[in-house]
Amino acid sequence: MPQVLEFKLPDLGEGLTEAEIVRWLVEVGDVVAIDQPVVEVETAKAMVEVPCPYGGVVTARFGDEGSELPVGAPLLTVAVGSPVESAGGGADADSGTEDSGSGNVLVGYGTGAPPVRRRRVRPEGLKAAAAVPVASVAAATPAPAPSPVPGPAPGPVAVVSPLVRRLARQHDLDLRRLAGSGPDGLILRADVESAIRSAAEAPGPEAAASSPAASPAADGERVALRGVRGAVADKLARSRREIPDATCWVDADATELMAARAAMNSAAGAGAAKVSVLALLARVCTAALARYPELNSTVDQEAREIVRLPQVHLGFAAQTDRGLVVPVVRDAHARTTESIGAEIARLTEAARTGTLTPAELTGGTFTLNNYGVFGVDGSTPIINHPEAAMLGVGRIVPKPWVHEGQLAVRQVVQLSLTFDHRVCDGGTAGGFLRYVADCVEQPALLLRSV
Known part of the structure; x- marks a missing residue:
C-alpha cells in the first residue's frame, strides 16, 4: 500500500x-x-x-x-x-x-x-x-493546493540564470510567455531585455492598469527588502542600533607594497596564480590582529563581557548582482598570503555565481572592505555585526607625497578603521591602524611575523 x-x-x-x-x-x-x-x-x-x-x-x-x-x-x-x-x-x-x-x-x-x-x-x-x-506531522491541517500556473506554458520555465529571473521580476514580465532563443528554448537575458523594450514601446492594457494613474499608492518603484538585500539591511540596522562605533583613518604610501606585489608575481613565473592587493592586505590584517587581539572579538551583551576570539576568520566584502555579501576566509591567521589569495578567489567566484553556502557567509571575526575598487578614496564603513571592527581600503592612486624629504609622486591609499568603542579605546585602534599603514609602507615589516 x-x-x-x-x-x-x-x-x-x-x-x-x-x-x-x-x-x-x-x-x-x-x-x-x-x-x-x-x-x-x-x-x-x-x-x-x-x-x-x-x-x-x-x-x-x-x-x-x-x-x-x-x-x-x-x-x-x-x-x-x-x-x-x-x-x-x-x-x-x-x-x-x-x-x-x-x-x-x-x-x-x-x-x-x-x-x-x-x-x-x-x-x-x-x-x-x-x-x-x-x-504528515501536520496532517490536521490540509496542505494548500498548488497555485495555478499563469500563462500558456505551464511547468518549469526554461531559465538557468537567476539574474534573468530577477530582471524579469523587476519589470513584471511573465517568463512563461516568452520564447527563448537559447538551446532547447532556454530563455536568455537578451530575450528578457527585448521583451522589456517591446513593452516600453507599445504598452498594453496590463501596463496601463499598473500605471501610477490607475494605482494611487504607486508613488515610485518599490523594491522588496528580501533575500540577500533584506538580510544585509537587517544586519546593518542592528549594527547601528547596538554598536557604539568610531572611525579613524590615515593616508599611507603604498608604493613599496605595489612594488613587492609586482616582484612576487614576476618571480612566480607564467601560469602561477597572481597575488592580489586584497590578499596582501588580508595578511597584513592577520599580523595586526595578532598584536591587537582586542579587535578580533565580540561583545556578549547579556553577560556584559568582551569575548576575545582565538582564531581569525577574515571576512571580505564582495559586491554581486544579488547584493553585498561577506564571504569568510577560515583560519586566515594560519594561512600564507598565497593561501589567503587562493581562498579569496574561490569565494569570490562562488559569490558571483550565487553558490556560497551559509557556512561560507557566517562566523567572521573581522572584516576587510576594499571599497577602492569602486573608485572612491575613503569611507566610514558600518561594522559587520557581531564583529568588533572593519578595515576599509580606498583606491590606490598617484599623489604628491613627501618621500625622504623630497616631494615626489607616490602611490597613496587611505585606510580607515571603524571599531566598537566598547572593546577598546582610541589608542588601541590607532595603534592597530598605524601598524597596518606601516606594513603597507614597508612590507618588510611582515617578515617579523612570518
Whole structure:
C-alpha cells in the first residue's frame, strides 16, 4: 500500500525563516531518490539546492517559481512504497525501497545516495498513489493546493540564470510567455531585455492598469527588502542600533607594497596564480590582529563581557548582482598570503555565481572592505555585526607625497578603521591602524611575523 509523505521547506539554519523558489528540479510524476535535490531556493544567505529525505514518486508541488515560502510550508508530496515502484515500471525505479526516508532535512546533509535517472510514472500508478492520504506531522491541517500556473506554458520555465529571473521580476514580465532563443528554448537575458523594450514601446492594457494613474499608492518603484538585500539591511540596522562605533583613518604610501606585489608575481613565473592587493592586505590584517587581539572579538551583551576570539576568520566584502555579501576566509591567521589569495578567489567566484553556502557567509571575526575598487578614496564603513571592527581600503592612486624629504609622486591609499568603542579605546585602534599603514609602507615589516 503506497504512502504519501509531505516534505516541508526545512529549517535552513542561521536564523533563516523563508526562501524564494528559484527553480524546480523535479516535476509531478518524476521518480526521486532519497536525498535527491528537488528544488533550488534563494535564501538571505545563498542559492542552495534542497534535497528531499524521501524516495518515491512526486505527486504534488507547492509554490510557483519566484514565490516565497516560509520555513515549514509544504514543498511537495512523495508517494513511497511498493505500488510506486511497480508504477515506475520496475524495481530500479527507486534505489531506496527499504528505507523510505533519510530523516535528513537540512540543506547540505544527506546519506549521499546516488541520484537516479528521472522517469515519468504511468498515469494509473500516479493516480493510485495520489489517492492515498498524506502522512504528515501536520496532517490536521490540509496542505494548500498548488497555485495555478499563469500563462500558456505551464511547468518549469526554461531559465538557468537567476539574474534573468530577477530582471524579469523587476519589470513584471511573465517568463512563461516568452520564447527563448537559447538551446532547447532556454530563455536568455537578451530575450528578457527585448521583451522589456517591446513593452516600453507599445504598452498594453496590463501596463496601463499598473500605471501610477490607475494605482494611487504607486508613488515610485518599490523594491522588496528580501533575500540577500533584506538580510544585509537587517544586519546593518542592528549594527547601528547596538554598536557604539568610531572611525579613524590615515593616508599611507603604498608604493613599496605595489612594488613587492609586482616582484612576487614576476618571480612566480607564467601560469602561477597572481597575488592580489586584497590578499596582501588580508595578511597584513592577520599580523595586526595578532598584536591587537582586542579587535578580533565580540561583545556578549547579556553577560556584559568582551569575548576575545582565538582564531581569525577574515571576512571580505564582495559586491554581486544579488547584493553585498561577506564571504569568510577560515583560519586566515594560519594561512600564507598565497593561501589567503587562493581562498579569496574561490569565494569570490562562488559569490558571483550565487553558490556560497551559509557556512561560507557566517562566523567572521573581522572584516576587510576594499571599497577602492569602486573608485572612491575613503569611507566610514558600518561594522559587520557581531564583529568588533572593519578595515576599509580606498583606491590606490598617484599623489604628491613627501618621500625622504623630497616631494615626489607616490602611490597613496587611505585606510580607515571603524571599531566598537566598547572593546577598546582610541589608542588601541590607532595603534592597530598605524601598524597596518606601516606594513603597507614597508612590507618588510611582515617578515617579523612570518
